[in-house]
Amino acid sequence: MIDDSEKYKDLISIPEHPSISYDLHKISISHQSKKNNSKRFIYMKKYRGEGSILDFYKPNSNILSIKEND
Amino acid sequence: MTNTYFLLFPSCVPVNGTKVSIIMDLDKGTYLEIPNLLHDILSIDLQRFTIHEIMKKFDHQYDQGIKEYFQFLVDNQYGFYTKDPKPFRKPEDIFYSPYKIISSVLAINTTTNYDLPEVLKQLDRLSCQLLQIRIYDPYDMDKLFNSLSPLKGSSIKICEVYVCYYSLISEEQLITICKEYPNVIIVVHTSKEKKQINISDEFNKKIVFTGEQVHANTKEVYDPSLFTISHSMYYESRHFNSGLHRKVCIDTDGSIKNYLSHTKVYGNIKENKISEIITKPKFQERYFITNDQIEKCKSCQFRYMCVSNSDIIKKNGKYFKKHTCNMDF
Amino acid sequence: MKHLIFSEKTDFSVNRVIDWLAYYDQSFEKFIGPTENKDLFIYNDKTFSFTFGGKGFSNSSKVYKQSQINTATTWFRRPYKNCDHFLQEYEYQGAYPREKLDYTIYQRFRVFWDFIGYKLSEGHHFGSFKINELNKPIVLQEAQKIGLLVPKTLITNSKEELIHFLRDCNQKIITKPIHEVMRDHHYELEKDEYLFIYQMTQLLEELDDKPDIFAPSLFQEYIEKEYEIRTIYINGECYSTAIFSQLNEQTKIDMRNRDANEPTRYFPYKLDASTEEKINVLMNKLNLNFGAIDFIKSVEGDCFFLEINPVGQYGDVSIFGNYYLHKKIAEFLLNKKEKK
Numbered sequence: 001m002i003d004d005s006e007k008y009k010d011l012i013s014i015p016e017h018p019s020i021s022y023d024l025h026k027i028s029i030s031h032q033s034k035k036n037n038s039k040r041f042i043y044m045k046k047y048r049g050e051g052s053i054l055d056f057y058k059p060n061s062n063i064l065s066i067k068e069n070d
Numbered sequence: 071m072t073n074t075y076f077l078l079f080p081s082c083v084p085v086n087g088t089k090v091s092i093i094m095d096l097d098k099g100t101y102l103e104i105p106n107l108l109h110d111i112l113s114i115d116l117q118r119f120t121i122h123e124i125m126k127k128f129d130h131q132y133d134q135g136i137k138e139y140f141q142f143l144v145d146n147q148y149g150f151y152t153k154d155p156k157p158f159r160k161p162e163d164i165f166y167s168p169y170k171i172i173s174s175v176l177a178i179n180t181t182t183n184y185d186l187p188e189v190l191k192q193l194d195r196l197s198c199q200l201l202q203i204r205i206y207d208p209y210d211m212d213k214l215f216n217s218l219s220p221l222k223g224s225s226i227k228i229c230e231v232y233v234c235y236y237s238l239i240s241e242e243q244l245i246t247i248c249k250e251y252p253n254v255i256i257v258v259h260t261s262k263e264k265k266q267i268n269i270s271d272e273f274n275k276k277i278v279f280t281g282e283q284v285h286a287n288t289k290e291v292y293d294p295s296l297f298t299i300s301h302s303m304y305y306e307s308r309h310f311n312s313g314l315h316r317k318v319c320i321d322t323d324g325s326i327k328n329y330l331s332h333t334k335v336y337g338n339i340k341e342n343k344i345s346e347i348i349t350k351p352k353f354q355e356r357y358f359i360t361n362d363q364i365e366k367c368k369s370c371q372f373r374y375m376c377v378s379n380s381d382i383i384k385k386n387g388k389y390f391k392k393h394t395c396n397m398d399f
Numbered sequence: 400m401k402h403l404i405f406s407e408k409t410d411f412s413v414n415r416v417i418d419w420l421a422y423y424d425q426s427f428e429k430f431i432g433p434t435e436n437k438d439l440f441i442y443n444d445k446t447f448s449f450t451f452g453g454k455g456f457s458n459s460s461k462v463y464k465q466s467q468i469n470t471a472t473t474w475f476r477r478p479y480k481n482c483d484h485f486l487q488e489y490e491y492q493g494a495y496p497r498e499k500l501d502y503t504i505y506q507r508f509r510v511f512w513d514f515i516g517y518k519l520s521e522g523h524h525f526g527s528f529k530i531n532e533l534n535k536p537i538v539l540q541e542a543q544k545i546g547l548l549v550p551k552t553l554i555t556n557s558k559e560e561l562i563h564f565l566r567d568c569n570q571k572i573i574t575k576p577i578h579e580v581m582r583d584h585h586y587e588l589e590k591d592e593y594l595f596i597y598q599m600t601q602l603l604e605e606l607d608d609k610p611d612i613f614a615p616s617l618f619q620e621y622i623e624k625e626y627e628i629r630t631i632y633i634n635g636e637c638y639s640t641a642i643f644s645q646l647n648e649q650t651k652i653d654m655r656n657r658d659a660n661e662p663t664r665y666f667p668y669k670l671d672a673s674t675e676e677k678i679n680v681l682m683n684k685l686n687l688n689f690g691a692i693d694f695i696k697s698v699e700g701d702c703f704f705l706e707i708n709p710v711g712q713y714g715d716v717s718i719f720g721n722y723y724l725h726k727k728i729a730e731f732l733l734n735k736k737e738k739k
Contacts, residue, residue: 022616161721
């Protein structure tokens with residue numbers, strides 16, 4: 001997570017006010033785009049919710065002589 | 071230095087080889103080559119002996135080397151210095167998996183007549199995580215699309231499908247399959263041209279066309295680029311055969327095997343349920359033969375990261391892999 | 400009999416426990432709040448009947464939809480706090496303001512929903528239904544009473560008090576939210592572009608910048624750490640790991656600020672027996688059988704208690720400690736082991 005608080009400072013301008021706690025003036029903002037965090041979740045019946053795909057602790061478990069050329 | 075200890079993080083595992091040793095970094099998925107002497111030093115109970123005591127153990131012969139190597143390992147975050155090593159614990163050396171089948175390979179050719187959708191349903195019920203379907207001959211893509219329907223909503227994480235190139239193969243259909251089943255990855259083998267089709271940015275998926283051929287005698291490759299360094303893999307390979315543990319394969323004629331290249335057949339999918347075969351002690355025998363028990367592999371520094379599915383032979387009370395490699399330098 | 404899981408739409412740590420429940424052939428229902436998803440457990444289609452009191456009258460609890468629904472165990476992983484899942488549209492033309500009537504109705508459901516949580520908590524359960532009641536300053540005070548070391552803490556709305564406190568703490572203090580309300584908030588800039596708003600523990604060394612006026616806020620002395628300790632408390636057992644977040648400059652103050660390429664290092668850890676015992680007393684007092692508890696080990700060798708998160712993540716501790724906490728939770732749900 002990259003701290004972009006300076007860049008987006010004006011987006012959330014917290015007023016100085018007796019109702020607003022000190023820590024809210026120290027909010028951090030991080031810019032994220034969905035493309036970078038390629039969302040690899042799909043609905044799975046087993047979990048009745050989303051599970052992650054294309055991710056496994058030993059993806060090369062069935063090795064063939066074919067290597068992706070990238 | 072007199073009361074300072076050096077500890078390696080437990081994610082950094084020293085493994086000795088015949089000529090050279092390594093430190094596996096389970097967090098980063100990388101490894102670092104180290105001399106065997108350093109491996110021996112790191113194999114000392116580092117929580118019991120201060121750096122000074124370790125130096126003494128080697129009759130102060132390697133003081134400078136120990137000092138420099140420890141500093142190098144600290145600088146590169148493989149370890150740290152502490153004055154109080156007592157509260158630190160080695161992780162328990164155990165491996166459990168809730169998946170009755172971890173991985174599976176299915177082979178299909180023109181003579182194959184087992185019920186593919188039914189096999190997929192059975193594998194999903196057994197919580198199979200990683201699936202590979204090797205189709206040796208040209209195959210109707212509509213039929214493939216329909217046969218894969220049990221993958222919808224299944225908890226299979228990755229399904230690699232190797233399809234054979236033929237002149238009328240429709241790229242559109244391949245793309246449709248990939249889009250319909252997000253956990254499917256397609257490789258087109260025996261292709262005249264090498265290329266890639268990008269499917270979606272979201273899943274970073276592509277269809278790869280390769281000139282190589284996939285057939286019944288395709289050999290496994292052992293290559294450092296295919297090594298797997300991870301926490302689960304490490305602990306699994308300490309207790310089980312990293313390739314064959316909870317793997318079930320179905321050959322073109324429906325034979326149920328530990329792996330396609332093995333000769334031993336335990337049943338046939340047309341008559342038996344997968345669950346009934348995989349619970350047989352004979353079928354599970356190879357699950358428990360670790361690289362630490364196999365000649366040659368047991369002295370290889372890559373033994374906790376290599377996924378070999380080779381059959382294992384027993385000769386004079388010793389285990390040998392049928393297919394070996396020459397990577398243990 | 401089924402296990403009832405209070406969760407959220409996407410919760411991978413619940414998935415890993417479900418993997419183990421499936422391994423042991425257990426079935427479950429999942430409740431995540433109001434949902435269109437037919438797979439999930441909902442409350443507004445069910446009939447309820449609870450009886451108690453009187454003479455010769457029996458205590459009973461019945462939840463049914465056609466047939467009775469029996470819950471074997473309940474896991475309050477991330478319990479749904481609101482009770483809007485009971486509310487349904489209705490016609491109203493009265494002169495009394497609609498929103499006041501809505502509020503009255505909602506408050507009544509609130510009591511009923513809390514009662515359901517209470518009834519489920521009578522049975523074998525894991526986690527807590529009433530996570531809203533965990534108050535950060537109260538937990539710190541209770542921890543101190545039991546004898547755990549807590550950082551110097553100030554709660555104030557006075558700048559003057561804050562300046563004094565900063566001086567007392569060698570010009571190094573931190574401010575953190577008294578309650579994590581803005582956590583994990585996503586603000587959509589444009590399609591697929593988000594701003595992620597989060598609150599980290601912030602180091603303060605000078606107070607010349609704004610604000611001068613503020614609502615009651617929480618401040619603590621800054622403690623230079625050798626490492627952090629995260630303890631996952633599961634029904635009397637402590638599973639701890641040291642977290643070496645200070646190795647990277649960015650994670651020195653708050654470990655969420657990490658670089659993906661530089662992994663944070665963990666080391667399984669054993670708290671001393673007296674600290675573990677105090678944790679046990681504290682958790683019993685707070686009526687919790689699960690919590691993610693944070694400590695700091697200072698460079699001087701002191702162990703400071705920081706906070707308890709009753710719905711905290713435990714996946715990292717499980718992997719890096721090789722503790723198999725998902726398996727332990729599933730086994731706790733199905734074995735009905737007695738509490739220690």
